[in-house]
Amino acid sequence: MDQYSTIISGFGGQGVILTGKIIARTGMEEGMEVTWLPSYGPEMRGGTANCTAIISSDLIGSPVVTEPSSLIAFNKPSLDKFGSRVQEDGLIVLNSSLIDDCSTAESNNVIPLPVNEIAKGLGNQKVINMVALGGWSKASGKLSLSALKKGMKLTLEESGKAKFVEINEKALEEGYEAAKEESLASTT
Amino acid sequence: MGEKKLMRGNEAIAEAAIRAGCRNYFAYPITPQAELLQWMAENMSEQENGTFLQAESEIGAISMVYGAASTGERTMTSSSSPGISLKQEGISYIAGSELPAVIVNIMRGGPGLGNIQPAQGDYFQATKGGGHGDYRLIALAPSTVPEAAELTFEAFNLADKYRNPVIILADGMIGQMMEPVELPSPVDTSDFPSKPWATTGKNGRKSNTIRSFALGAEDLKSINQDLQEKYRKIKEAETRYEEIGVEDPDVLLVAFGTVARIARSTRRLAKEEGIDVGIFRPITLWPFPGDRLSELSRKVDTVFTVEMNAGQMVEDVRLSINSDINTPFYGEQGGVVPDPSRILEEVKKYV
Amino acid sequence: MSEKAVAENTGKMKKVFDKPETLNDQQFSYCPGCHHGVINRLIAEAIDELGIQDTTVGTAPVGCSVFMYKWFDIDVIQPAHGRVSAVATGAKRARPDLTVFAYQGDGDFASIGTNNSAHAANRGENITTFFINNTLYGMTGGEMAPTTLIGQKTTTSPQGRTAKDFGYPMKMSEMLAELDGPTYITRQAVYDVKRIDQAKAAIKKAFRFQMEDKGYSLIEFLSACPINWGMDPAEANERIREEVEEVYPLGDIIERS
Numbered sequence: 081m082d083q084y085s086t087i088i089s090g091f092g093g094q095g096v097i098l099t100g101k102i103i104a105r106t107g108m109e110e111g112m113e114v115t116w117l118p119s120y121g122p123e124m125r126g127g128t129a130n131c132t133a134i135i136s137s138d139l140i141g142s143p144v145v146t147e148p149s150s151l152i153a154f155n156k157p158s159l160d161k162f163g164s165r166v167q168e169d170g171l172i173v174l175n176s177s178l179i180d181d182c183s184t185a186e187s188n189n190v191i192p193l194p195v196n197e198i199a200k201g202l203g204n205q206k207v208i209n210m211v212a213l214g215g216w217s218k219a220s221g222k223l224s225l226s227a228l229k230k231g232m233k234l235t236l237e238e239s240g241k242a243k244f245v246e247i248n249e250k251a252l253e254e255g256y257e258a259a260k261e262e263s264l265a266s267t268t
Numbered sequence: 269m270g271e272k273k274l275m276r277g278n279e280a281i282a283e284a285a286i287r288a289g290c291r292n293y294f295a296y297p298i299t300p301q302a303e304l305l306q307w308m309a310e311n312m313s314e315q316e317n318g319t320f321l322q323a324e325s326e327i328g329a330i331s332m333v334y335g336a337a338s339t340g341e342r343t344m345t346s347s348s349s350p351g352i353s354l355k356q357e358g359i360s361y362i363a364g365s366e367l368p369a370v371i372v373n374i375m376r377g378g379p380g381l382g383n384i385q386p387a388q389g390d391y392f393q394a395t396k397g398g399g400h401g402d403y404r405l406i407a408l409a410p411s412t413v414p415e416a417a418e419l420t421f422e423a424f425n426l427a428d429k430y431r432n433p434v435i436i437l438a439d440g441m442i443g444q445m446m447e448p449v450e451l452p453s454p455v456d457t458s459d460f461p462s463k464p465w466a467t468t469g470k471n472g473r474k475s476n477t478i479r480s481f482a483l484g485a486e487d488l489k490s491i492n493q494d495l496q497e498k499y500r501k502i503k504e505a506e507t508r509y510e511e512i513g514v515e516d517p518d519v520l521l522v523a524f525g526t527v528a529r530i531a532r533s534t535r536r537l538a539k540e541e542g543i544d545v546g547i548f549r550p551i552t553l554w555p556f557p558g559d560r561l562s563e564l565s566r567k568v569d570t571v572f573t574v575e576m577n578a579g580q581m582v583e584d585v586r587l588s589i590n591s592d593i594n595t596p597f598y599g600e601q602g603g604v605v606p607d608p609s610r611i612l613e614e615v616k617k618y619v
Numbered sequence: 620m621s622e623k624a625v626a627e628n629t630g631k632m633k634k635v636f637d638k639p640e641t642l643n644d645q646q647f648s649y650c651p652g653c654h655h656g657v658i659n660r661l662i663a664e665a666i667d668e669l670g671i672q673d674t675t676v677g678t679a680p681v682g683c684s685v686f687m688y689k690w691f692d693i694d695v696i697q698p699a700h701g702r703v704s705a706v707a708t709g710a711k712r713a714r715p716d717l718t719v720f721a722y723q724g725d726g727d728f729a730s731i732g733t734n735n736s737a738h739a740a741n742r743g744e745n746i747t748t749f750f751i752n753n754t755l756y757g758m759t760g761g762e763m764a765p766t767t768l769i770g771q772k773t774t775t776s777p778q779g780r781t782a783k784d785f786g787y788p789m790k791m792s793e794m795l796a797e798l799d800g801p802t803y804i805t806r807q808a809v810y811d812v813k814r815i816d817q818a819k820a821a822i823k824k825a826f827r828f829q830m831e832d833k834g835y836s837l838i839e840f841l842s843a844c845p846i847n848w849g850m851d852p853a854e855a856n857e858r859i860r861e862e863v864e865e866v867y868p869l870g871d872i873i874e875r876s
Contacts (some may be wrong), residue, residue, distance in 0.1 A: 101446065105274050108448045114274070118447035141533030143445050144605045292713045319712040323705070324738035329703035331735065335678070335709025338696045343713070361699050467694035467710070469674040469717050477688040479697035 082137065084222050085145040087162050088155025088209075089130035089168035090175070095209030098153065098235070102213065106223050106231025107135035115143040133220060134140050150220055152186075152212050154165075154195075160184045165234060173216045173259075176206070191219045191262050192261065198254050207251035212254025225256050269494045272450050276441040280449045282307035282415035287454045288424040290370070292319045292330035292343040292528060298351045300440035301374035301385045305346070315427070316441055326351040330371075336383030337367040338478040339465030342424050346372035348440070350381065351388050352398075360399030364480025366465075366495075367425035370420065371405070372436040374443035385528060385603020386440035386619050391580035394437045395554040396581060402492060407435040407504065407553040408594050411528040413447035419551070421452045428461055441526045441578065441605065499555075502555055507552035509559075514564050517546030521559065522573045523586050524550050531574065533608035534615065541612075542619055553581065558588030564614050570618040571593040574611055577601060583590040594618055621827035639663040641672050646691045650842065652852025657809045658818070662720070667820040668750055671718050671830070678707045679722040681833035682758040685750070687722055707746045720747040720831055725766040726742025726756045729791045733765075736791070743800035743834040747825045750791065750837060753844040754863060763849030764788035768866055773847070788866050792839045796872045802834040804872040808841045808864070810856035821871075833876050841867055857862065 086103060089174040090096045097118060104116035118131045127142065130147050150171040153159040156179050159172075163184035166172055172187045177196030193215045202211075217225050229252055233245050273284070280306045285293070293308045305322070309464060319336070323329035328347045336343040338398040352373045362369050371395065373431040374397035392398075394407045406426050410416035418436055423434040453616040466474050480595040510528075513535065514520060523531045538545040548571075549562060550557050565571050571589055573596070582597040589595060598614040600606045638644075641663035647656045661848040666672050672693055679687035680862035681700045688695035698706035704723040711719040728736050728750045739746065755773050756762040763780055768788055770779040796804045803825055818840065825836035841863050843855035850858060 101274070104446055106273065113447060114446075116274070117441065118444055134306050139532065140529075141536065142530040142608050143441065144530075144607075146607055158465070292709070294709065321708070321712060323733055328705040328735050328738065329707035331698060332709035332712070334698060334702070335696060335706035335711075336713035337709075338706075339676075339710055339713045339714040339717070348791070357699055358702070365697075413700065442662060467676045467696050469676060470692070470694050471673040473693050476694045477697070478695070479688060481685060481697050 083134060083140065083222070084136065084150070085132060085148045086150045087130055087132050087145065087148045088218070089128050089158035089162055091131045094129075096129045096154065097131055097207065098134040099209045101142050102228065103133035103135065103223065105235050106228050107133075109234070110134060110223065110227055113138060113140050115140045115141040127219060128161055129164050130158065130162070130206055150216065152216055154208070154212065155179065155181040156181070163187075164259065170210055170218070171214055171220050173219060177214065178264045186195045189219065191259050191261065192214055193258050195255070198258060199251060202247065202250055202254065204247050210248045210251035211255035211258070214252035215259035215262070217252070218228045218256045218259035225252060228252055272448050274446050276303055276418050276444060276446050277438060277446070278303035278374065279416040280305045280413050280451070281346070281420045281436065281438070281475065281539070283311070283451055284420040285370065285424070285547050286311060286315060287452050289455045289457045289460065290337040290342045290344045290424060291315055291317050292333075294321050294329040294336070295345050295347060295353060296323050296329050298348045299544035300376060300443050301346050301348045301372070301614045304372065304374070304443070305494060316469045320321045326558035327357065328416065330355040330362070333369050334362055334365070334367065336399065337362065337369040338365075338467045340463035340468060341427075342368075344370040344372065346374065348374045349378050349387070349420040349506045350378045353389060353522055356393075356399035358588045360401055360403060360404070361480050362433045363403035363405065364401060364417055365398075365478050366431040366617065367433065368424075368431050369433045370423045372420070372437065372596060373438070375437065375439040378540060383603050384607060386576065387601065387603055388525060388527065388576040388580070389601070390437065390440055391553060391575070391577060394435050395556070395584075403495065404432075404502075406430070406432060406502060407437050408434065408443060409437045409524040409548065409553050411525050413445060414449045416442055417449050417451060426506065429569075430498060431465070432498065432502070434607055437525065439526050440603075442483060483591060488597050506552060508559055509548040509557040509605070510547075510551060511564075512547040512549075513544065514548060517544045517568060519543070519570045519572050519615050520546045520548055520564060520568045521615065522548045522550070522581070523575065524553060524581060527574050527576055528555055530608055531611065534611040537608055537612050538615065543616070545615060548574045550581070556588065557583045558584060561585065561588045562590070563591045565591065565593060568593065570596065572615055572618065574595045574605075574606060576606065620804065634673065639667045642690050643692045647690060648686065648794070649683065650846045651690070652843055652845035652855055654753070654809050654840065655751065657815065658749065658840050658842065659687070659690065661809070661815065661819045661822055662722075662749065665819060665826055666693065667795055669830070671826070672717065675718040676710055677720050677722060678703050678710065680727050682724050684722050684724055684727070684757065700729050700760055702735055703727060704744070704746070704748065705735040706746050707748075708739050708742075711744060711746050715723040715745070718747070718826060720749060720826075722749045723751065725750070725752045725754065725764045729765045729789050734737070737798075738796065740795040740835050741798045741800040743802065745829055745832060745834050747829050748835070748837045750821075750839045751842045752839055752867065753842040755844060755847055757844045757847055761844075768862060773866055779872070782842060790867065791871050793839060795837060801837060801873060802828050802876055803836040803874050805837075806839040806841065806867060806869050806872065808859055808869055809861055810843065819846070828876060836875065839867070841869070
């Protein structure tokens, strides 16, 4: 792997920032070079809070990415904004609970996941980001489920949120499983 | 060196300062350096004799730095472009009174209120004065988060060594992004150089004065000559830069800070197309590593400068080279971060 | 002959007056009748009597205050115009064991430095501020200050200050007394022996508050500037008593120890 970049985008409150940090943190724990860059400008209003996480085997030059390797889109404005920028062979994980129209997802590998419903099933709407991240793990194959669990645990513990580790682990697992089924479905 | 942590640039700078023995921090909130202030608020009070004070204004903050630095204690303030403009009065006094202090500028777009996106428009301000009178700051420009921590740590040593203010010139991207950082181990404050000049109460010795004031023309001239002599020494001993592939490149690219790391991506892209782009990265913007750049420029036809401004460092580049080779410039402004492939396009015009 | 020489040469006489230890041998260069010299001396005497010469740091900025470092035998910091309260704050926060005082004129404290002055007071910074109010800018040539009285002629209010164009005399001490931060705010004068004695007692009290960690003190001095007022020293003293005190009454404004 040279360099793998992911843009995570959604409404404020959908856990976008944390998702990116967990990718970066997990990459670091796995011995990779990593960067994480938030958008801190006016983009934070108007529907898309986003951040960029890069994991790489080499030193990372620009932390800004115009054509990401993958996109996790939690809402329609995010998909509209970044869907056409994803690399041709790249990956898009999208929140099918909120996105019906996937026409702006210009990629050969689109994984729609009903993350709101899955999270609801787990009894906590806040974990939609980890459901999506679990799906991203399966579909991208860049960071394993167990590695992400560890990265998530460390990240939450450091910010004093250790009590949420268990539910987030479940969310990662559910997302991973759902993506497995989704990719099976799309290949058959 | 200690453990590896994933940190924002702003946080890494704050923590590195604490580990360098900074116990006095005064600042005023401004984006995109707010996390630095917040980190200090949370962590400085846990230090023995640590002072965190949110000042009434940027001018208040730099004035508090002046007072605290007068006692010889390690002292810092931080801000972003518009705030740094307000601090210029105090910076001139600190330089004129020869006080060690560290000032962090997490640059944003200007002029005026501008915006809060990353920019490099304060190069002139940091390297050519900014405030009134003949003075220089040692200006350090990190291009990664770990380097921001390293240079902040080092800034306190340089400030003490030369009794001179040091500015960390980073931008919103370095301040906001996270990278793994290996933080330096906390210094042993008993190793600090003694500061017999400090105003700590005369306590049996001759009384000390911290001032930038000398009414007589000859007196002030002599103070200025001493300053210039000190600046010559700093130039001799502290000029720093990084070189990547500068032996025989097709084009030598000069960039600092954020743009220099983007240039690494450009170098990689260029390689795929069979073009060899070398990178010369000034780490000290003042003193500017002009002599070394001049040497390197003899081996190439084009020295290409890229900045996130309308062309500021490029003036120093051209002054240093002073020959007939091409010295083109490409800049982005307003918070637009140059794209590696866009830089390559520009570079290709000269290959 | 200097006072010292008189005392030494007349063996029969008892020495009743000497220069404070905290002042060095440099002569003041203040104008005749100016009150800075008296106030400087009172501060020096107070430092002597409290035994804090070795641990005191003074901060004095520009204008007529700028020369403090020349005749005070203590450590002195010279801040930028108006920044004295903030610089004193920095020094005191860095070294709480020191006694730190600020010495500022009215242009400094009440005009260009108002923001810094008010916030240091509001934080209750444990510093002592001496605010020299002579109702104008002395050093630069007698310009109008925020403290200039209505009708007072200065080089920038040649027809006399009008409230309509320039506002009213700024009562900094009363203003700051409205805040919860300050511990002690008083207004003093030094035009006669009685007031000099009272002023010195106030200075010592303010220093003591700082030494006892009780917080911010402000002593405003109504000070004469005969040269810029176009008066002789006696007339200038008279003006303070007759006119200036009318607007800025003497006495303690708050004491919350």
